Amino acid sequence: MAARKQQIRKFTRPQILFHWVYASAWLVLVLTGMTFLWRPDPHSPAVGLGAFLQGSVGQWLRLVHRVAAVALMAAPFLWLALEPRRVLAELRELMVIRGNDIKYLLVAPLHYTFGRPPLPPQGKYNGGHKLNFWIVVLTFLGFVVSGITMWFFRGVVPAETFRLMLLIHNFCFWLGLGMGILHIYLTVFHPFTRQALSAMISGFVDLKYATAEHAEWVEQQLRSGQAEVREVPAASGGSD
Amino acid sequence: MGRAATWETWKPDPGNPNQHVAMLVDTSECIGCKACEVACKQWNLNEARINQEPGTYQSHPHLDAETWTLIRFVERTNDQGEVEWLFQKHNCMHCTEAGCVTACPTDALQYGKYGVVTLDQEKCIGCAYCEQACPFDAIHVDRNPFNPRAQKAGKCTLCYDRITMGMQPACVKTCPTDCIKFGDRDALIEWGRQRVEELKARGFKNANLYGVDQLGGLHELYVLLEPPEVYGLPANPKISTWTKLWKYAVQPLGKLAVGAGIFGLAVNWVAARRAFLQGEAAGHGAGDHAAGQP
Ligand code: HEM
Ligand code: SF4
Ligand code: SF4
Numbered sequence: 001m002a003a004r005k006q007q008i009r010k011f012t013r014p015q016i017l018f019h020w021v022y023a024s025a026w027l028v029l030v031l032t033g034m035t036f037l038w039r040p041d042p043h044s045p046a047v048g049l050g051a052f053l054q055g056s057v058g059q060w061l062r063l064v065h066r067v068a069a070v071a072l073m074a075a076p077f078l079w080l081a082l083e084p085r086r087v088l089a090e091l092r093e094l095m096v097i098r099g100n101d102i103k104y105l106l107v108a109p110l111h112y113t114f115g116r117p118p119l120p121p122q123g124k125y126n127g128g129h130k131l132n133f134w135i136v137v138l139t140f141l142g143f144v145v146s147g148i149t150m151w152f153f154r155g156v157v158p159a160e161t162f163r164l165m166l167l168i169h170n171f172c173f174w175l176g177l178g179m180g181i182l183h184i185y186l187t188v189f190h191p192f193t194r195q196a197l198s199a200m201i202s203g204f205v206d207l208k209y210a211t212a213e214h215a216e217w218v219e220q221q222l223r224s225g226q227a228e229v230r231e232v233p234a235a236s237g238g239s240d
Numbered sequence: 241m242g243r244a245a246t247w248e249t250w251k252p253d254p255g256n257p258n259q260h261v262a263m264l265v266d267t268s269e270c271i272g273c274k275a276c277e278v279a280c281k282q283w284n285l286n287e288a289r290i291n292q293e294p295g296t297y298q299s300h301p302h303l304d305a306e307t308w309t310l311i312r313f314v315e316r317t318n319d320q321g322e323v324e325w326l327f328q329k330h331n332c333m334h335c336t337e338a339g340c341v342t343a344c345p346t347d348a349l350q351y352g353k354y355g356v357v358t359l360d361q362e363k364c365i366g367c368a369y370c371e372q373a374c375p376f377d378a379i380h381v382d383r384n385p386f387n388p389r390a391q392k393a394g395k396c397t398l399c400y401d402r403i404t405m406g407m408q409p410a411c412v413k414t415c416p417t418d419c420i421k422f423g424d425r426d427a428l429i430e431w432g433r434q435r436v437e438e439l440k441a442r443g444f445k446n447a448n449l450y451g452v453d454q455l456g457g458l459h460e461l462y463v464l465l466e467p468p469e470v471y472g473l474p475a476n477p478k479i480s481t482w483t484k485l486w487k488y489a490v491q492p493l494g495k496l497a498v499g500a501g502i503f504g505l506a507v508n509w510v511a512a513r514r515a516f517l518q519g520e521a522a523g524h525g526a527g528d529h530a531a532g533q534p
Contacts, residue, residue, distance in 0.1 A: 036345040036367070037491065042338075045347045054346040058365030058390060115515035154368055155383070162372040163482035170486055174494030178501050182365050183504045192516040 007204035008218065009228035010124070012086060018079035019200055026180065027071035029143075031064040033173060068145055072140075094125055094133040099129035112190065123217040128186070135179040142172035204230060247423030247431060252354065252404050260355035261348035262334075262425035263398065263409065264432055264461040267471075269419035270327040274299055275377070276411035276420060280309045280331075283399065283410035302494050303330060304426055305382045305394035309411055314320065316472055317332045328462065328471045329411070329420065332378040336456030339479045340370035340395075342487055348393065355425065356398045366391030375455070375477040398459065428461055435463050455479070496505050 009020075035058050038050025046054070054060065080087050100120045104127030111119050119126075125133070154162060186193045187200070196213070199205035207229060207237035211218045219225035250500050253259060277299060281288060287308040298313040309331040318324050334357045341357060346365055351359035359379075368381040370393055379395035399409035403422070407413070412422040421428060432449040439447035444464045451458035451525045454477050468475045 035365070037495075038346075039345050040492065042341045042344070042487075043351060050346070054348070054363040055364060058346060062365060062367065070351075099389075113515065115510045115512075154372065156366065159372045159374075159377075160480060160482065163480045163486070166372075167482045167486040167490060169492050170494070173500060174490065177440070177494075178498055181501060182497065182505070183511075188507060189505075191513050233476070 002028075003234040004231045005234045006207040007198075007202075007217045007230050008207045008210050008221065009230075010199035011203050011204050013082065013203065014079055014082035015086070016200055016203060017082075017088070018075055020053055021078060022072060022075040025068045025075060028068035029065060029072060030173075030180070032061045032068065032179060035061045037067075041092055045212075066151065067214055069143075071152075073144060093123065094130055097127075101130050104128065105131060112193065119124070119213075122213060122217070123220075124217040126213065132183055135175060139172040139176040139179075142168050145177075146172070183222055204232075243332040247421060250423035250427075257353040258458065260280040260425040260457075261398070261403065261423060262428045262459045262461050263412065264421045264428045264449075264463065265329045266419045266421070266432075266435060267327055268435075268444070268463060269328075269417045270311070270329065270415055272297070272313065272327040273323060273416060274311050275414050276329060276415060277307070277309055277311065279414035280396070281307070281412040283402070283511055284308065284397070286394070292433035297325075303380060305380045305390075305392070305441060305497055308332070312472065316470070326471060326472070328378075328464075330378070330399070331460065333451065333461035334396075335375075335454075335477075337479060338460070339375055339385060339453070339483060342479055343369035343373035343483060345369065350529055352405070355457075356400050356403075357459075358396055358400055359393060359396075359397060361376075363394040363438065366393065368489055369395070371481050373480065375474060375479065387406070393417075410527035422426045425457075425459060425461075430479070432463050434459055440463065474491055 034049075035053045036238060038048050038053065045051075075129050096220040099100040100122065103120045107117055107119055108126075111117060149157060149165045150162060150169070185237055187197045188194055193213075195209045207218070218227070247264075250259075252498050269428065280286070286308065289300065289307060291301065292299055292492060295314060296315075298311065300307050300310055303310050305406050307330060312328045312330045314326040314328070316324060316326070338349070338351070338357050339353060344362045345367065348359050348360050348362075348364035349370055350360070366381050370379045379393055380392050381393045382388040383463050387420060399411075401406070402409060408422050409420075412420045421431070429449070429452055436447045446464075448464050448465050448467065449461065450468050450473060451461040454474075462471075462473075464471060466472075475489065
């Protein structure tokens with residue numbers, strides 16, 4: 001097909017690298033952390049996969065959990081080292097929650113199910129991105145504080161503190177897992193929003209899609225002349 | 241068979257796993273000789289650890305992964321102004337409501353037969369949740385990052401391997417004053433109550449029997465001369481509220497919420513395909529999208 005479509009750059013290479021290092025470490029942490037969740041009833045043996053994750057298998061998984069934890073904790077510093085100015089700019093963008101973001105969050109569940117009602121215009125990051133950002137940041141802090149305490153300060157802090165840390169780690173797990181599943185669903189499976197995935201692979205996202213989802217940002221980018229727009233054959237899909 | 245007539249005549253009855261055994265330590269008779277500690281190390285093939293703190297006759301500062309029973313020395317001045325020692329043979333209490341079993345994510349810790357809390361080191365992954373959940377500091381995992389084989393929980397097994405064969409626990413067998421008794425739990429409680437009365441009659445007005453009701457009933461009972469706190473034993477031990485919230489609230493609710501969420505997304509997927517994929521071209525149409533399409 002001769003038809004060509006326009007794409008606009010959304011993410012830089014270091015940001016993409018950071019995203020995927022963080023995401024892979026997170027996935028490994030979820031999978032290895034799940035080792036601990038197969039014994040719901042202390043009066044009965046472990047259920048499901050639990051029977052296979054005991055003894056030396058579980059010991060190895062615990063070790064992998066720690067290696068991945070180091071990667072997860074290092075990832076933000078990697079990005080910060082590569083483009084510190086941009087990190088700060090992006091953080092400023094992500095941190096601020098405006099009225100439109102709240103409206104977005106209220107409408108989004110309906111909109112992404114039925115296609116209506118319309119969404120309020122959004123900046124580079126919509127209310128959903130910001131929710132994801134805050135949950136990632138808060139669970140990251142929760143995981144790091146509780147994880148490090150359990151790892152290095154067992155026996156140093158009172159047992160009651162360890163027990164609280166375990167509770168915090170577990171709470172963060174469910175919160176983070178829920179957000180993570182939603183995040184993956186929207187970018188990989190959802191019929192409309194999955195178009196956004198290309199931005200985290202090539203850095204570019206379909207311009208029409210971006211205009212629909214991030215009207216304010218696209219407008220500002222075009223107006224200020226910062227926009228990096230390229231044309232690709234329509235058949236090549238979103239990814240590159 | 242039912243219950244044994246006296247604690248001494250207790251024999252394991254595989255047909256009746258609900259019969260509960262216990263170990264009772266009559267601390268009034270204990271001389272602090274530590275023969276039980278040695279017998280325990282020997283039978284269980286646990287290494288000797290030399291880590292006595294200066295200025296005490298207590299052999300180890302606390303229990304550890306290879307030290308499963310320990311005579312704790314309480315040195316104090318009594319009412320008559322005399323310096324005296326109180327001894328408490330400390331080890332796993334085999335709780336009916338055990339913090340360690342509640343916390344264990346694997347099949348390593350179980351409520352076993354006869355009321356014994358069993359530990360299967362093959363299954364253990366060394367996470368030390370048990371160590372941190374036990375209200376008695378009675379189970380431990382070594383801090384040894386370089387040797388996964390050493391990272392196993394260790395605690396008193398009540399000599400499960402011996403008692404199921406009709407033998408007494410190693411420490412009971414070896415105690416020179418016979419102050420450690422083993423057998424049918426109900427009968428031992430009976431014996432303990434009488435002993436407390438006897439001691440009270442002889443002037444030990446604080447004598448009491450510990451372990452009857454704590455945590456649903458311990459399978460380690462003590463005839464104590466002073467209130468439990470004097471020995472460093474909690475009068476009213478509990479499984480931590482954090483542990484209970486973690487195990488019985490956050491874990492099941494988390495599973496429920498994530499399950500419900502995945503179901504919701506599946507429903508969304510079906511509906512969204514109808515809403516967004518009707519007429520590919522129009523569906524991606526940005527302009528009308530913002531205006532409230534389709
Ligand atoms: C960021 C640094 C992290 C550190 C230092 C850390 C460390 C730990 C430690 C020490 C434990 C206790 C078990 C053990 O000793 O092996 C643990 C358990 C666990 N971790 Fe992490 N972790 C981190 C991040 C994460 C993340 C991102 C996830 C998943 C999203 C996760 C999921 C879990 C789960 C589910 C458990 C079991 C908790 C439970 O039993 O309730 N961890 N982690
Ligand atoms: S004393 Fe500690 S280790 Fe023993 S059964 Fe109770 S909670 Fe478990
Ligand atoms: S260290 Fe072993 S016995 Fe203790 S809770 Fe973990 S798996 Fe269970």
